[in-house]
Amino acid sequence: MARQLALPLPVRAALGREDYFVSSSNSLAVALLDGWQGWPAGKLLLAGPAGSGKTHLAHVWAAESGATILPATALPGLPILELTAGPICLEDVPRIAGDRAAEExxxxxxxxxxxxxxxxxxxxxxxxxHWPLGLADLKSRMEATQTATLREPDDALLAAVLAKLLADRHCIPAPDVIPYLLHQMPRSFAMAQRVAAELDARALGRAKGITRALARDVLLSLARRG
Known part of the structure; x- marks a missing residue:
């Protein structure tokens, strides 16, 4: 049987409000973000493991507030006074730890x-x-910031995350794939990202697409790699 032509498509993450699934794992964080006009001292820290939706929520908030989103590492050399003329979102703040110019x-x-x-x-x-910041005044201000925590996913959220990650990659799994993964894979956002990427890579050119058998093979392969 002829194999389908493998044409990898670019991953395009859907970052709209309607694309974010709210469950018991993230509902409190979402509520705190929705109440942004009443944040204590006007600031909030969004904390959670990789893949938990921090960037997605930042884009949702930016769309509502008109905020500028920047990686914290980009701060040195930028016009701080101009930036503070409107709402700001700084991502991955701990990455500037030890960089005196960025911390200042x-x-x-x-x-x-x-x-x-x-x-x-x-x-x-x-x-x-947990951030190894060198500037004591900055550290104290960061520690005084209210935190909204995104926790590891429950069943409903993990299913939604898997479905979204695959949809972002233009992948349509068979109906029994996501229920199978929910019962077999380690429960974390990071693993969901690895599984989706591996399924996408292996599905290229397969006439059968993403099946339960392929999902089983992917989990076994990822387990062997550790």
């Missing part, structure tokens, strides 16, 4: 944003007490 830039941005009444959203995988 965030310190000034933090203070100017709050002084001008502009909301500030930060994101990270962990709470600020």
């Amino acid at each position: 830039a965030l310190f000034h941005l933090h203070n100017l944003s709050l002084a001008q009444g502009q909301p500030l959203l930060l994101s990270a995988e962990t709470a600020p007490r």
Whole structure:
């Protein structure tokens, strides 16, 4: 039987409000984000493991608030005064730890944003007490920021995450694939991303597409790799 031509399509993540699935694992964080106009001191930290939806929620918030989204590592050299004229979201804040220029830039941005009444959203995988920041004044301000935590997924959320990751990759699994994965795979966002990427790669050119048998093979392969 002739194999289908493998044409890898670009991964395009859907980042709209309607594309974000709310469950018991993330409902409190979503509620805190929705209440952004009442954040204590005008700031919030969105914390959660890789793949938990921090970037997705940042884009939802930016669409509602008009915020600018930036990686924290981009701060040195940017016009801080201009940035603080509107809402700001800084992603992956712990990555600037040890970079004196970036830490000082965030310190000034933090203070100017709050002084001008502009909301500030930060994101990270962990709470600020775990960040090895060198600037003591910045560390104290980060630790005083209210935190909205995205937890590892429950069944409903993991199913939705798997479906979205596959849809972002233009993949349509057989009806029994996601229920099978829910019962067999380690329960984490990181694993969901690995599974989706592997299914996508292996499905290219397969006439049968993504089947339960392929899902089983992918899980066995990932388990062997560790």
